[in-house]
Amino acid sequence: MMRLTVLVLLMLPFCWAHAQDSLNNEVWVKLFVFDKTDDRPIENAQVISYETMQVFATDSMGTFRNVFNPSDSLKVFGLGYEARVVKVARFKTMSEGMELKLARRTYMIRSVDVPAKQELHLHLPEDIKMRKKSETPMALRSNAFASKPPVLAAVINPVSYVHYYTSKKERRKRNAIKEISKAKDQEKINVFFNRDVIKDVSRYVEGEKLNHFIVYCNVNLKVTSRDNPMIVKQRIHDLLKKFESELQARKNR
Numbered sequence: 001m002m003r004l005t006v007l008v009l010l011m012l013p014f015c016w017a018h019a020q021d022s023l024n025n026e027v028w029v030k031l032f033v034f035d036k037t038d039d040r041p042i043e044n045a046q047v048i049s050y051e052t053m054q055v056f057a058t059d060s061m062g063t064f065r066n067v068f069n070p071s072d073s074l075k076v077f078g079l080g081y082e083a084r085v086v087k088v089a090r091f092k093t094m095s096e097g098m099e100l101k102l103a104r105r106t107y108m109i110r111s112v113d114v115p116a117k118q119e120l121h122l123h124l125p126e127d128i129k130m131r132k133k134s135e136t137p138m139a140l141r142s143n144a145f146a147s148k149p150p151v152l153a154a155v156i157n158p159v160s161y162v163h164y165y166t167s168k169k170e171r172r173k174r175n176a177i178k179e180i181s182k183a184k185d186q187e188k189i190n191v192f193f194n195r196d197v198i199k200d201v202s203r204y205v206e207g208e209k210l211n212h213f214i215v216y217c218n219v220n221l222k223v224t225s226r227d228n229p230m231i232v233k234q235r236i237h238d239l240l241k242k243f244e245s246e247l248q249a250r251k252n253r
Helices: 002-024 088-093 159-165 168-192 194-204 208-220 229-251
Strands: 027-035 045-051 055-057 063-068 073-077 082-086 099-102
Touching: 027 073, 027 088, 045 063, 055 063, 063 208, 073 099, 082 099, 159 168, 168 229, 194 208, 194 229, 208 229
Parallel strands: 027 099
Antiparallel strands: 027 063, 045 055, 045 073, 073 082
């Protein structure tokens, strides 16, 4: 313990001398950052030291004070302003500090054409939803509910809830909506599952055999609007093999 105390006492003069040299070599930097256009102080302008990579910021009056090595340089910039670099050595002869004016920065971007029918994505929070235009015709919309009412609606609005399920008019509206939906699905199916597609896969010419195979496909092949057209063709091809085999079995009887 005694040896450690003696060692610390011996090192103190050297540490003190080094600290004094560091203080003598360091330079006080005083900056006053303003907008070049209207001389308004720029709050939170960033001041970065190139040597230490430390980041500082100006106060509400655009003022900044700190100590740096004379060999250092400082980069000063603000949001929406051009950056400027100043050398710390310049402040040795500036006891009152430096007024630094930053020029406003403009960003040139290309024009963007937005088609009228393109959907606009606002990136709203999950709890905020934009109402979409209903595709249901006005004449078929329910008077009380936009969609099938939940059980809770029987407590909140019991009269409308009962009317929705018991009214013949409301029931006809729902049935009509279902039929419209089925018709739309069938239109999609008809694009990739039709007479021409079956004829192309089977390579049958127009005639009774092709007609029988089309009926066979309609009976044995279940197709939905979500099916992949290529898979549907493959299924028709597989069904063709079964159809040919049944025809051959009938001939052999």
